Amino acid sequence: MSSATDTTAAPAFGLDRDEALTLYRRMRLIRRFEETVQLLFQRGEVPGTTHLYTGEEAVATGVSSTLGPQDRIAGTYRGHGHALSVGVDPQALLDEMLGRETGVCKGRAGSMNVIDLSHRLIGCFGIVGGSIAAATGAAIALKRSGGVAVAFFGEGATNQGYFHECLNFAKVLNLPVVYICENNLYGEFTPMELVTAGEIRKRAETLQLGAVTIDGNDIWTVRAAAGAAVERARAGEGPQFIEALTYRHVGHSRSDPGAYRKPGELDEWLKRDPLKLARAGIIERYDADDATVDEVDESVEQQIQEMIAAALAAPFPTPGPVAEFKS
Amino acid sequence: MPTLEFRDAIRQALDEALRDDERVIVFGEDIAVAGGVFVTTPGLYETYGEQRVFDTPISELAITGAAYGSAVCGLRPVIEIMFGDFLTLAMDSLVNQAAKFFYISGEQGSVPLVVRSAVGGGGRFGSIHSQQPGTWFQNVPGLKIVAPSSPADAKALLKASIEDDNPVLFLEHKRLYTVKQEVDTEETAVLGKAKVVREGHDVTLVSIMKGVQDCLAAATTLSELGIDAEVVDLRTLRPFDRETILESLAKTNRLVAVEEGPLTGGWAGEVLASAVEGGLHEIDDIWRLTTPDHPIPFSPPLEDAFLPGADAIVASVSERLGVGSQQQNARTRGG
């Protein structure tokens, strides 16, 4: 692993057993949430399109676990995991996927564009790179209250003007923002190396941001790196950059079968499934065994089944006159 | 005559342009190896190779600016901006560079580039993957805007766009990609000429892209109610064919512009302005049927109510003409 600062040996960043299990539960919830969205999409209950976070759960979960109530995040169209990581109500999120009135945005936004201000989510951005600018601006506001802004985005977004302009902007203004590049190796169907020159982390280093490349599938590593970056940003040391290496286990969107994957690549990554690693980490570090973690899985399963029933029963919004502007 | 699907019409036009003119190059995000997110470019990379058909980074401004630069140096680039909503990122290059070049250079040269982009709602893609950006560009002199409604037109107008010496924004409605039609594959078209796609005497329905298909469907229903509708397909938003609009108005004396886009500032307003300015004495009634002035909703019942489909056209026309029993569904605005 290429890494400017080796964080793999870092401790669990001060978590007790229950907190660690809560973190695992959140990852499991994201995984099952995404599988549920896919299932309901195939059944025609989720309209339009979906971009799933399956396989990348450790990144958002780990990063958001280091944030406080005064902090904010900006996510992407692959944003269900980003949303759940900061505590967006899973039921309201699922209802949104189904276009229901009870959705977090009243069914107006859909899968790609979720916003939940009451849970620190300033937006999920359908435009590649949009989250980078939103978090940069959020940092200008949050600086007053000691808050930190976090942008999640894919490696493909680092070829957008948004990326280059905002990193420079944040550096010269010394903004408390942490940029989390979720490098899952592909932008849609195109392998990163065919469209990306040089090393991504070095782009941030050139602009003199604190920058590390980490194993994004290991929640403990992510937590350690993010915790350190957030602390530095909060302490006034300016913008920080983390490249989290990860992999989406599923297609880019909808029914993409992933024909562009290299042979055996998915199997290799499945061996390093973030949920498997988190489970192993819990058993290794705490007084817990497989049965302890299985219990968490079962409770998530029950929650998911209840959510599906409630979402399918939720009302659709009624068309009618709506306000163009806030009065 | 062979049957042609809209998306294949696009592919054929690109294929023939690449075949017939060495200067044509095609690039964009996921258009080469993957064959395009909307499956409009499969096989082109395999046939013409990576020098002429290539994938790019996710960099819309670079894609469009590079098209401009290559065009002023002798190539004829055809680029794809995947969703019309992403044209915002390409706008500077199109508006401030490509559209100005011919005029401000004192006509030293022109910018023969084509920007293809998928637009429109109805797919439950939400407010940032469903917009109609044509009107954002309509008041930019120097830029042609093409908006085909059928497979035959898609092929003929795309070929004409690539052969045109000016920058062209070529809009493809996502809901049309699977439309099939029997076509004469050698048909040609000129940019800037509207087309009467159905003759009638009682009312003129003016639209573009999917709206034309909706108007044709509405016209069939209206004929059962005793209303004989004429349907005008504008085909291009710029140049804007006022003559065809006025000719039709002179015949029917009633006109509705059906626009999938917000009421305020849309091209439908341009249709009505042209009618008033050039045909005031021909008018019994003119009005617009558009989407409301708010972003496009995701939820299916909201999006369905938002878009002006065939039923809404029938309801609106019958209400304005005082015919039939569909008044309660009327969605007439403005006028």
Ligand SMILES: Cc1ncc(C[n+]2csc(CCOP(=O)(O)OP(=O)(O)O)c2C)c(N)n1
């Ligand atoms: C400006 C813009 N261009 C193109 C797209 C279409 N698109 C959606 S996701 C995507 C790939 C993005 O790749 P990456 O940034 O690596 O993130 P990932 O999807 O892999 O998480 C593309 C090209 C878009 N949404 N916005």
